[in-house]
Amino acid sequence: MGTVSIKEVARLARVSPGTVSNVLNRPERVAPTTRERVRQAIRELGFVRHGSASTLRAGHSRTIGLSVMDIGNPFFTDVAAGAEDVASDLGYAVILGNSAGSRSKEEHNLLVFAEQRVRGVLITPSDEDPRLLDGLRERGISVVLVDRPAHRPDLCSVTVDDVAGGRLAVAHLLDLGARRIGYLTGPRTIRQCLDRERGGGQALAAAGLDPETVLEAVEAPAMTARAGQEAAERLIASGRLPEAIFCANDLLALGVLRGLLQAGVGVPGDVALIGYDDIDFAAASAVSLSSVRQPTYRLGQIAAELLLEECGDPGAHAHRQIVFQPELVVRESTGGPGRAAATTRRRVSASSPELKPGVSTLKEIR
C-alpha cells in the first residue's frame, strides 16, 4: 500500500532513521533546525508511525484495555467516557471489551488485551477470582479495578462506597415510614449488590429494627430493566408487595416502575421506590426516580489516571484504593419534589468536595 516508513522520511530530510525516531520520541535530543526539517518531511509524506513496530521494539504499547460488564448500561458508558477522555489526552488508545457479565467473554477479552500487549487494563471483574488479574500482572500489564474494591495493597481501585449507599437508600425509606422493605438485587456474585444489601441492613440495625423481618431480598438474574419489570410482575402476582422497594441499580428500578404502574400500583403512593446510580434517565422517567448518585464520569477519569500513572513509572507508583462517597437524590418516587430537582443537576460532579479536576490533584488523594 501507500504506507510510508521512517526511512523515507529520513531520506527526504537528509537524516538517518534513528534521528527521525528521536524527533518522534525524544525531540529535545535533536537540534531545533534538524527537528523542524524532519517534521516538515513527515507532513509532506503524510507519515504516521507504525504502532506495531513501535510496540514490538519498545516493548510496550500505547493502548489500554477497558473491560466493562454492560456497554448498554449508562453507568459504564459514563465511566468509559471519562476513561477515554483521559487516555486520549495522553495519547493512549482504548480497546473496548464488553463482557456482558459472562465470565467466558471476560476471559476472552483479557486474552485479546494480552495479545495486543496493552499497557494496562481497566476492569470491573464479574467475579472475585484473583487468578485472571494475576495472570495479567505477571505479564507486566497493570490493572486498576473500577467500581470493585481491591482487597489487596498491591492493586489500585476506584470505587464508590456501596455500603454507605445502601445505608443512605434504606435510611431514607425508613424516614418515609416504611416498615416492610424489599431489596431487588442483581446476581449475588456481584459484590456491589451484596454491599448495598449490607448497607441496607446497617441502616435497619441503626434504627433498632430487625433486618430479618423488615428486609426481604429478591435476586434478579440480570441488572436490566427487563429483569426489573419481570421481578415486579412476580411480586405483584405473589401478592406480597412491600411498602418500599430498593433496587440495586436504576435499570432494575425503571423496570420495576414500569411493571408497577402498568399493574395500577401507585408510586410513591402504594409503593415507594429508589434506585441506584442516578443515570441521566432517572430524572426523566414516568415518575422521576429517587436514586443514589455516583460520580461515574469522574470514576472513569481517576481510574485511567491511576492506570497511566502506574504504567508510566511502576516503581514510583504507590497503589491507592480510592473510595468516593455516594449521594442521595430524592425525587418523586419517594415523595420528593420531582423533576425540579433534576434541572440543577450537573452531569459530571465529584462527590468528594476536596477533589478538583485534573491529573495533578491525584497527588492530593490519600
Next chain:
Amino acid sequence: MGTVSIKEVARLARVSPGTVSNVLNRPERVAPTTRERVRQAIRELGFVRHGSASTLRAGHSRTIGLSVMDIGNPFFTDVAAGAEDVASDLGYAVILGNSAGSRSKEEHNLLVFAEQRVRGVLITPSDEDPRLLDGLRERGISVVLVDRPAHRPDLCSVTVDDVAGGRLAVAHLLDLGARRIGYLTGPRTIRQCLDRERGGGQALAAAGLDPETVLEAVEAPAMTARAGQEAAERLIASGRLPEAIFCANDLLALGVLRGLLQAGVGVPGDVALIGYDDIDFAAASAVSLSSVRQPTYRLGQIAAELLLEECGDPGAHAHRQIVFQPELVVRESTGGPGRAAATTRRRVSASSPELKPGVSTLKEIR
C-alpha cells in the same frame, strides 16, 4: 518481563519457530501429533501470541476502529454493542474513539486508528468532508459508514431511511389533527437532521399543506436532553408553542418533555410530542414517548459484517449501501396507549422483514 516467545515454545516442543507459527495460523499444514505437542507446550508456558509482531510481519492487524459521535447516546451504544459482538466473534479487537461531535477529536481518533494500523474503521462522520475517509482508504484501511449514507459506489454504508422516518413522524402528527408543527433539529451540519426535516416536509406536501406555514424549525446546538430542555424553555418564553413537536432524536425530546411538564404544559393534551431513535428509555419517561424506531443493534452488526467482509477479501467484496426502514412507535406523548405497547417490544429487531440474522444472509441483500 515474563513474556514468553514463540521460540521458547518451539524449543520445548522440539520444533522450529516456523512450525509453531503454522500451528497458530494454518493448523492443517502440520501433522496431528506435532500439532498436539506444540499445543501442549503453548499451554504449559502460558504463551500468548504477540499481536504487534504478528501485525508487523503479516502486514495487517486484527483490530478495527469504531468512531462514534457520542458514547453517552444509547443509539451509539447499541450500535457499538452490535459491532463489538460481531468483531469479537471473528477474533477482532475493537478500538473505541469518542469524537463527541468535534471535528478535531474525530481527526485525532482517525490518526490513532491509523497508527494502530486497524484493518478497518466504522465511523459516523460528523461532517461530509470526504478527505478524511479517503486518507484512510489510501492507507489500505477499509471504511464503512454507519448511519450516514455513502453517496459514492465505492463505499459501504448502513443507514436507516431518515426521510421516511421524518415522513412517518409528521404524518402521524397530522393524523392527530395538528396544524402547527414544530421541528426541533440538531445542528444542521448533521445530515440525518436535514433528512428527517425533508421527510416531514414531504408528509406535509402529501397532505396538501404548505410546509412554509405549517412547519417551524428550531435548531438546537447539540442533540442532548439539556439542549432540548433549553429549547422548550425558550419556546414557552416566546409564547409561540406549536400544537405538536417533532424532535430530531429522543434525547432532545426527553429534554423538551421535561421542560414542558415543568412549565405546566400538558403532553399530549396541550402539545403532542414525538422523538426519534426509540431508545430504551423512551418507553419509561414521564409521559411515555412516541418515537421512530431504528434497528440500532442490528445496524452495528451489519456494519461490522460488511467491514470484515471487505477486509477479508477486498477484491471479491461488492460495496453495498444498505438502507433499513424505520418504524413508528406510538405511545402516550401522541395520545397512544402508553407503556402497554412497550412491553411487547423486542430489544433487537430488524425492521426489514426479509433480513434474517447471521453473516450468511448478507448475500441476500441487494
Next chain:
DNA sequence: CAGATGGCATAACACGTTTTAATAGAGATC
C-alpha cells in the same frame, strides 16, 4: 594551537512473528 568536552548524527542490531524456498524423509512406482 593542541587537547578536552559535549552535542548530534549515524550505522547496525534487536524485537517476535510470518513466509518462502529449501531439505529431509517416507512411500510409491518402475
Next chain:
DNA sequence: GATCTCTATTAAAACGTGTTATGCCATCTG
C-alpha cells in the same frame, strides 16, 4: 534398488521501529 512424488519440517530473510555504541564536528580550555 533407484528414482520420483509428496508431505512435514526447517532455516533464514523480512517487516518498521527503538536503542546503543560509535564517530564526527564544533566549541571551549589552557
